[in-house]
Amino acid sequence: MKIYITGSQGAGKTTLFRILTSAVEGSNIWISEVNDGRLNSLSKIYPEKKITKLKFEYHDLPPLPEGGKPLSHYFDNLKLSDLVIFVIKNFNGDDPFQNIKSFEEELRIMDLSTLETSISNLERDLKKAKTQEKEREYELLIRIKREVEDGKPIREIQLTSDEVKFIRGFAFLSFKSVLYAINIGEDKTEKIYDGSLSIKKKRLISVPFSGKLELEISQIEPEGREEFMKEWKLRDLAKERIEIALVECMGMITFYTVGKDEIRSWLIPSETKVLKAAGTIHSDMEKGFIRAEVISFEELMKIGSLKEAKEHGLVRIEGKDYIVKDGDILYIRFTS
Numbered sequence: 151m152k153i154y155i156t157g158s159q160g161a162g163k164t165t166l167f168r169i170l171t172s173a174v175e176g177s178n179i180w181i182s183e184v185n186d187g188r189l190n191s192l193s194k195i196y197p198e199k200k201i202t203k204l205k206f207e208y209h210d211l212p213p214l215p216e217g218g219k220p221l222s223h224y225f226d227n228l229k230l231s232d233l234v235i236f237v238i239k240n241f242n243g244d245d246p247f248q249n250i251k252s253f254e255e256e257l258r259i260m261d262l263s264t265l266e267t268s269i270s271n272l273e274r275d276l277k278k279a280k281t282q283e284k285e286r287e288y289e290l291l292i293r294i295k296r297e298v299e300d301g302k303p304i305r306e307i308q309l310t311s312d313e314v315k316f317i318r319g320f321a322f323l324s325f326k327s328v329l330y331a332i333n334i335g336e337d338k339t340e341k342i343y344d345g346s347l348s349i350k351k352k353r354l355i356s357v358p359f360s361g362k363l364e365l366e367i368s369q370i371e372p373e374g375r376e377e378f379m380k381e382w383k384l385r386d387l388a389k390e391r392i393e394i395a396l397v398e399c400m401g402m403i404t405f406y407t408v409g410k411d412e413i414r415s416w417l418i419p420s421e422t423k424v425l426k427a428a429g430t431i432h433s434d435m436e437k438g439f440i441r442a443e444v445i446s447f448e449e450l451m452k453i454g455s456l457k458e459a460k461e462h463g464l465v466r467i468e469g470k471d472y473i474v475k476d477g478d479i480l481y482i483r484f485t486s
């Protein structure tokens with residue numbers, strides 16, 4: 151997963167980049183392991199097994215060009231990401247909702263220009279030779295353009311899976327997942343938890359954080375953190391809070407495998423069938439799939455071990471069409 155961090159000068163991009171990674175001073179790209187609390191709990195049950203965490207690649211981008219400088223080059227670069235984090239400086243009184251509105255509008259303006267070019271290219275093609283396929287594409291782009299003009303980001307437009315496949319090639323910006331990270335500075339940390347700054351829409355999420363303070367806390371040894379967190383009324387770590395939101399913002403869920411010597415987390419799109427999930431572990435598991443043995447993370451924690459869970463009949467047997475839930479622990483039976 152490539153995650154690009156953008157925003158205006160001084161918003162706290164580099165501060166956030168350093169909260170999310172252990173990047174050395176001066177670097178602006180870093181691959182960082184995701185801190186998953188559930189994975190840590192599983193490793194307490196199986197201390198002898200190796201843990202394999204998810205990894206995200208973070209890019210600390212230069213600030214957005216300001217003062218009427220051309221933006222298209224900068225935005226073209228954003229197209230290469232899987233998700234964009236837009237950092238908002240809220241600690242000088244900026245209205246975060248206004249900031250979100252402006253950036254969303256910028257994304258739509260860029261898409262409109264892509265749409266206009268693509269539509270006129272298609273018109274030219276259609277004049278030369280009409281095909282049903284080209285006509286359908288043309289109709290689709292016209293429909294999308296109308297909705298974008300009406301102020302809708304492409305991620306909110308109703309599209310069939312075939313339509314989604316077709317538009318992927320355009321890398322539309324308002325189709326991307328965007329996480330708005332609102333830097334509240336030293337303002338009351340209650341604002342992180344009271345929901346007043348939290349938005350949750352389809353592939354658009356906002357998460358408050360306190361840049362300077364939470365960077366300092368992330369740099370304290372784990373044993374000493376609790377005291378500071380209590381003092382500042384922080385219930386979680388910014389890295390974990392934001393990573394959970396990132397996964398949700400991408401429309402993904404996490405499942406786990408507990409193997410002979412490894413505990414591992416995996417990302418899949420929500421609403422994925424277990425057959426496909428098996429395929430993300432290994433293509434042989436999808437090909438030779440027999441059944442899945444499933445238990446939720448909460449149930450496993452309650453009973454304490456997989457062995458006990460099996461004895462109590464808490465491990466369910468599921469067929470290939472089972473829809474994997476966030477937090478499921480899967481064991482795939484397959485023939486090779």
Ligand SMILES: Nc1nc2c(ncn2[C@@H]2O[C@H](COP(=O)(O)OP(=O)(O)O)[C@@H](O)[C@H]2O)c(=O)[nH]1
Nearest residue numbers: 159160161162163164165335336360361362363
């Ligand atoms: N007071 C205060 N300053 C902050 C906070 N977060 C970042 N800063 C400061 O704002 C300045 C710009 O932050 P930086 O992360 O480099 O912003 P960037 O330009 O977006 O990369 C730095 O001096 C930071 O120390 C915060 O929560 N409170």
Ligand SMILES: [Mg+2]
Nearest residue numbers: 163164165210
């Ligand atoms: Mg910076």
